[in-house]
Amino acid sequence: MSTPDAIRWNQDCLELLDQRLLPNSLSYLSFDEPIAVAAAIRDMVVRGAPAIGITAAYAMALAAARCPPQPSVSAWATALAPARQALADSRPTAVNLFWALQRCDLVIEQHGNSGELPLAMLALAQQIHREDIAINQRIGDHGAALIGANSLVYTHCNAGALATGGYGTALGVIRSAWRDGTLRGVIAGETRPWLQGARLTSWELMQDGIPVTLAIEGAAAQLMRELRPAWVIVGADRVAANGDVANKIGTYNLAIIARHHGVKMMVAAPTSTFDRSIDGPQIPIEQRSAEEITHNQGVATAPQGCPVHNPAFDVTPASLIDAIVTEHGVIHQPNREAVLAHLDSAGANRN
Ligand code: MRU
Numbered sequence: 420m421s422t423p424d425a426i427r428w429n430q431d432c433l434e435l436l437d438q439r440l441l442p443n444s445l446s447y448l449s450f451d452e453p454i455a456v457a458a459a460i461r462d463m464v465v466r467g468a469p470a471i472g473i474t475a476a477y478a479m480a481l482a483a484a485r486c487p488p489q490p491s492v493s494a495w496a497t498a499l500a501p502a503r504q505a506l507a508d509s510r511p512t513a514v515n516l517f518w519a520l521q522r523c524d525l526v527i528e529q530h531g532n533s534g535e536l537p538l539a540m541l542a543l544a545q546q547i548h549r550e551d552i553a554i555n556q557r558i559g560d561h562g563a564a565l566i567g568a569n570s571l572v573y574t575h576c577n578a579g580a581l582a583t584g585g586y587g588t589a590l591g592v593i594r595s596a597w598r599d600g601t602l603r604g605v606i607a608g609e610t611r612p613w614l615q616g617a618r619l620t621s622w623e624l625m626q627d628g629i630p631v632t633l634a635i636e637g638a639a640a641q642l643m644r645e646l647r648p649a650w651v652i653v654g655a656d657r658v659a660a661n662g663d664v665a666n667k668i669g670t671y672n673l674a675i676i677a678r679h680h681g682v683k684m685m686v687a688a689p690t691s692t693f694d695r696s697i698d699g700p701q702i703p704i705e706q707r708s709a710e711e712i713t714h715n716q717g718v719a720t721a722p723q724g725c726p727v728h729n730p731a732f733d734v735t736p737a738s739l740i741d742a743i744v745t746e747h748g749v750i751h752q753p754n755r756e757a758v759l760a761h762l763d764s765a766g767a768n769r770n
Contacts, residue, residue, distance in 0.1 A: 422580035422623045425470050426477065426548065428541075431484065433477045435465045438581060442622040452485060453478040453502035460509040460516075463613060467582020468656045468692055469551050472515030475506045476544035479523040483537040492531030499527065511703040512665055512732045514657040514694045519547060551584030554689045555591040557746040562592030562652070562687050565742060565749065566601045570649040573606045573639070573677075576667035577619035578654025578687065588654040588687040590623060592744065597629045604630035606642060610667060612711045612729070636669050643680040651677045655688035655743075662737030662753030663699020664688075668730055674739035683741040690745050690767035695759065705731040 423445060427434040433456060434447040448464060450456045456478035459465060465474050482502035489495040503520055510516060522543060530539040566572070572593060579590035586594060596602040605624055610616035617633055624631040634642055642648075651673050657665040664670070664686050677684050694702070709727035713719060721727075743750040743758070747765040750757050 422585075422626060424585065425465060425467075425581045426473055426584070428477060428545065428548075433474070433481060435459055435474065436581070437464050438466060438619065439463055441581075441618050450478075451481060453482040454505050456481065457502075457505035457509045460506070466613075466615070467577065467579075468513035468515040468654065469555075469583040469588070469689060470581070471510060471513045472519035472691060473544065473548045473551060473584055475509075475516050476519045476523060476540075476547050478502065478506055479520070480537070480541040480544045483540040486537075488534060489531070489536075492528055495527050495531040495536055496524075510705055512656045512705045515689075515691050518691045522547065548584045551689070552586055554746040555583055555586040555588055556595075558588055558687050558689065558744055559586060559591030559595035561746075561748055562685060562744040563595035563599050563601065565650070565685065565744070566592070566596040566599075567649060568601050569603050570596070570601055571603050571606065571646055572596075573608070573643070573648045573651045573673070573682070574620060575608045575616060575651070575653050575670055575673055576610045577615035577623070579620055579623040581619050581623060582654065587623070588689065589652045589685075590620065592652050592685065592687050593624070593629065594627065597627070602629070604632065606632050606634055606646070606648060608634060608636050608639060608669065608673070610669065611636060615667070636672070639673055640676045640680075643676055643682050647680070648682055650683050650685050652685045652687060655686050655692050656732055657702050658686070658688055658693045658743060658758070659697055659699045659702055659734075660695045660758060661698040661755045662740065662743065662750070662758045663702070664735045664737070664740060664743070665699070665702045665704065665732045666735065668733050671733040671735045671739075674735045678739055684735075684739055686735075686740055686743045688743065688745060690747065690762060690765060693745075693758070693762060693767070695762060699734045699736065702732075702734055704733070707731050
């Protein structure tokens with residue numbers, strides 16, 4: 420069995436699998452206007468950096484389809500600006516969102532005078548969606564080549580089919596390694612507070628018949644000492660020019676624990692997740708609501724009024740990362756020089 424699509428285009432509507440309800444209920448929400456899509460991104464109906472970028476492109480296609488025909492590039496840009504702004508404001512860390520919106524801007528420039536803009540915007544969204552699946556398969560194969568025989572690996576959050584157009588980044592590497600017969604099993608950290616590891620990653624892997632064991636984050640050090648996984652494999656929300664990586668809160672802890680135990684750290688991400696304009700300390704980190712921590716399904720689990728710190732992501736320094744795997748290959752021991760050389764030779768992400 421394979422993972423259901425997180426994102427579907429159905430005639431003239433966008434359908435998103437409501438990931439907040441997984442694994443208990445498989446239910447799609449239908450969208451015909453962009454502001455509601457922006458709210459769905461913010462509210463975690465769809466999540467994961469590449470999936471957020473794909474969804475934003477479809478939302479811009481909805482915006483263009485609903486808009487009366489405009490006479491010029493600048494008129495189209497003005498008419499679509501409220502949708503673009505709502506999407507840009509939805510989640511600040513995942514750079515794929517801004518990468519996708521910039522590709523939409525180019526479509527406005529190229530087709531804003533032609534009368535073909537709504538069709539061109541939808542074609543772009545479908546292209547980004549299709550390409551992402553192929554990119555993940557390439558990431559999976561490059562990453563799997565680093566996995567030795569009979570390996571156990573540890574993953575965090577969900578960087579799987581649900582977080583992308585399909586196949587996944589970190590879970591793409593895991594899927595390819597399983598196909599190649601080198602993988603013994605996977606430990607999935609549960610990933611407080613949204614439980615992406617427990618609800619999504621363990622579900623995806625079990626559907627593919629890949630052996631997975633779920634553990635709380637607090638068990639990571641003990642598990643690494645006892646079970647000696649070969650790699651920690653995670654995705655990314657933004658890879659900075661100096662090789663620092665923003666990913667789900669708790670990734671930095673894992674990188675420190677991994678280094679202490681001689682476990683290698685792999686980040687799997689497409690070049691659309693790279694941001695060569697900033698270094699790690701400048702990556703904007705999304706702060707989410709206190710209720711995500713003080714409540715569990717509406718029931719208080721902390722004293723009323725208790726102050727809360729709830730960053731959704733952290734930044735792992737490049738020095739703790741052994742390999743960043745993209746669709747173009749592997750950046751070993753990442754640093755500024757290696758990251759920029761990789762992007763330059765791939766002709767990728769010139770912003
Ligand atoms: O808050 P989320 O669920 O959107 O966080 C997702 C992650 O941190 C993923 O690891 C990252 O976006 C990569 S998904 C291929």
